[in-house]
Amino acid sequence: MTFPRASQALARFTVLDLTRIRSGPTAVRQLADWGANVIKIEAPTDLADSEQPGGPRHGPDFQNLHRNKRAMTLNLKDPKGLEVFKRLAAKADVIVENFRPDVKAKLGIDYDSMRKINPRIVYASISGFGQDGPYSKRPGFDQIAQGMGGLMSITGLPGHGPVRAGIPVADLTAGLFCALGILTALLERDVSGEGQWIQTSLLQAMIFMLDFQAARWLMENEVPKQAGNNHPTSIPTGVFKTRDSYINIATTGGKIWERFAKAIEAPDLLTNPDYATITSRSKNRDTLNAAIETHLTKRTTDEWVGILNAAGVPCGPIYSIDEVFDDEQVKHLGIAQDVPETDTRLVGQPFTLSRTPSRMAARPPLVGEQTKDVLTEFGFSDQEIASLQQSKVV
Incomplete structure (x- = not known):
């Protein structure tokens, strides 16, 4: 047959x-x-x-x-x-x-x-x-x-x-x-x-x-810890609260950090010495995330997805499984x-x-x-x- x-x-x-x-x-x-x-x-x-x-x-x-x-x-x-x-x-x-x-x-x-x-x-x-x-x-x-x-x-x-x-x-x-x-x-x-x-x-x-997390131990004897929704090395990258839900944002590198701060209308973050470098942003992660959320809670997730993508800042909504398959790009991919x-x-x-x-x-x-x-x-x-x-x- x-x-x-x-x-x-x-x-x-x-x-x-x-x-x-x-x-x-x-x-x-x-x-x-x-x-x-x-x-x-x-x-x-x-x-x-x-x-x-x-x-x-x-x-x-x-x-x-x-x-x-x-x-x-x-x-x-x-x-x-x-x-x-x-x-x-x-x-x-x-x-x-x-x-x-x-x-x-x-x-x-x-x-x-x-x-x-x-x-x-x-x-x-x-x-x-x-x-x-x-x-x-x-x-x-x-x-x-x-x-x-x-x-x-x-x-x-x-x-x-x-x-x-x-x-x-x-x-x-x-x-x-x-x-x-x-x-x-x-x-x-x-x-x-x-x-x-x-x-x-x-x-x-x-x-x-484990990839780079294993390399951190094998090469530098650094034992990675839990970081929750925060990325362990790229900061600020993680989950942030908006007016109606949550959003993932990835600001990897100085240029994207600058574009991000301007897109959320927070130029003060760029002049604050506590957030001037990757190292300082990592050290002051919690206060930086809190400051970011004061701006993000002014708009909805959909609004921020549009604004940030237009600014060249990687971001996206956090879908439930049914929402995944309802997304227009997922449908397009077939x-x-x-x-x-x-x-x-x-x-x-x-x-x-x-x-x-x-x-x-x-x-x-x-x-x-x-x-x-x-x-x-x-x-x-x-x-x-x-x-x-x-x-x-x-």
């Missing part, structure tokens, strides 16, 4: 998706959205956990993560199921999994085993803390990684304790880095002819995302896209390609919806498929 591809960019690659929950499915979604032949492999219904993390199959979380994929069922704990998987792996390009590090070896589907079957296989693993080391067997969870990776220590208002980010940022970034690793390995395979094992973890991803065969809309890819764009090509699959189609494509006969179904291997 012909299956619609989301793009032609990665259409030559076949991906076996053993992932679950969020980090792994995020990685595979990147490949599926760019046209890879993604086969989501799940346990047969009677063997599956009745309370899978991530919510119900038709809920927003699952639907968001599994569009543009096909699905088959396969009991990997059955020797016959393992043999089926090996036949699939022999012809596939990529395997992605996010089991606990010891699980894949117990199942016999670890990288070394798969490499013997297919030396060109690109095998990607996501874990909580790494494939080895003292924490490798610990269960991983997004918020745990946010805490151990340092993010929660710099998020939130000073003196109010650590705060998690409002999205599963460790899961999502680990998935994106995994996808980047897969694409890097596929590019390298074009030269060497060999696959390799990509490994990443929620903890590694979270530490990488990032909210209709899913075929449903009345659902989901967020599409955040970048575009001019010749091979991505699209919502197919709704998320039902459990085992394409099992027979997939097995047929991989060379299984009707008799073999019937036997596997009868023995409940698929």
Whole structure:
């Protein structure tokens, strides 16, 4: 059966998706959205956990993560199921999994085993803390990684304790880095002819995302602290109260600071020695922010967005999620896209390609919806498929 591809960019690659929950499915979604032949492999219904993390199959979380994929069922704990998987792996390009590090070896589907079957296989693993080391067997969870990776220590208002980010940022970034690793390995395979094992973890991803905050410690032994809505180094940058709501303003550098002070009709701020330099503005941040708000509360957020943008000062409203998708620029970008065969809309890819764009090509699959189609494509006969179904291997 012909299956619609989301793009032609990665259409030559076949991906076996053993992932679950969020980090792994995020990685595979990147490949599926760019046209890879993604086969989501799940346990047969009677063997599956009745309370899978991530919510119900038709809920927003699952639907968001599994569009543009096909699905088959396969009991990997059955020797016959393992043999089926090996036949699939022999012809596939990529395997992605996010089991606990010891699980894949117990199942016999670890990288070394798969490499013997297919030396060109690109095998990607996501874990909580790494494939080895003292924490490798610990269960991983997004918020745990946010805490151990340092993010929660710099998020939130000073003196109010650590705060998690409002999205599963460790899961999502680990998935994106995994996808980047897969694409890097596929590019390298074009030269060497060999696959390799990509490994990443929620903890590694979270530490990488610290970026300049990590550099402040590694290079200068400075431990960053919570700064609330204030930017830790560019001042004044943060959230300010207006007459009717709040606004984000970013005044990075002396020129923008001057334009900002003039735009809000506060020339006295420019002549005040307490605010003359970045260092002095940082030292007197609280009094400066208070002074700024006395001017900003005279107008609405919409008014200030117009005035400040006209003056060349970066700023913007602070939207609730419904307001995000009602914004004229968001509508113009077309990032909210209709899913075929449903009345659902989901967020599409955040970048575009001019010749091979991505699209919502197919709704998320039902459990085992394409099992027979997939097995047929991989060379299984009707008799073999019937036997596997009868023995409940698929």
